[in-house]
Amino acid sequence: MRTRRSLPLAGALVVLVVGTALNAPAAAASGGVCNPGCSANVEFKSDGEILTVHDYSPDGLSAVAEFDTHRDGSISYFFNSNSYEGPPAVFNLDLPEGTLVRYRACLSHAGSGVYTNCSDWYNDVA
Template identity: 50%
Template sequence: MRVKGILTTLGMTGALGASLLLGAPSATADGGVCNPGCEANVEFKSYGEIFTVHDYASNGVGTVGLFDIKRNGVWVVYDDVINAKGYNAPPVVVNYEIAEGTPVRYKACQHNYSGAYDCSDWYYDKA
C-alpha cells in the first residue's frame, strides 16, 4: 500500500512538472511568436540562424521582427527586420551568421514608419 501511494504521488508530481514545463517557452528549441493580434509573426531556426518575418494581416501596416543577441552578459540590438511587402507577399527571410550557442531573443511587432508597436513578449532561444 505504501509503495502504491508513493508511486501515485510521484506520477502526479511528474505530470504537474510536465505541464509547467510545457507552458513555458523553451530556451533552446527553434520557435516563433506572434504579436497579440497575430498580425505579425517571427520565426527563428537555430540551425543556419534563419530569421523569418511574416505579415498575417491585410491592414496597411507592415511588420517587424526585433532580434537581439547577448554579448558579454548584455542584450545588444542585432537587427530589426522590417516586412513592408504586405499581406499577399512572401515573408522576409534573413540568414545570420551567429556563433553556435549564442543566446538570442526576438519579438514580433506591427510597424509603421513611426516605429514598432503592438509587440509580443520577448522569446528567448540560442543560435
C-alpha cells in the same frame, strides 16, 4: 511475489528510458512568436540561423522582428516589406553556435522607428 518480480522490470524500463533520453542528440532550438492578434509572426530556426517575418494582416503596417543577440544590448530590426500579399521575409543570419538570442514580433509604420503591438520576448539559442 508478483509485485516484487515486476518492480525490477519496471526499474529496468525506467533506466532504459532515462538512459535513452540522456544519450539522445540535443534538439535544435527553434521557436516562433505572434504579436497580440497574430498579425505579425516571427520564427527563428537555430539550424542555419534563419529568421522569418510573416505579415498576416492587410492593415497597412509592416511586420517587424526585434532581434537581440545578448552580446552588446543593441537590438536589430528585420522588416517584412513584402506586405500581406507577398511572401514572408527571410533573413539568413550569421551567428556563432550557442549565441543566446531573443526576439519578438511587432508592427510598425515603415521608417517611423515606432514599434507597437509587440509580443513578449522569446528566448532561444543559435
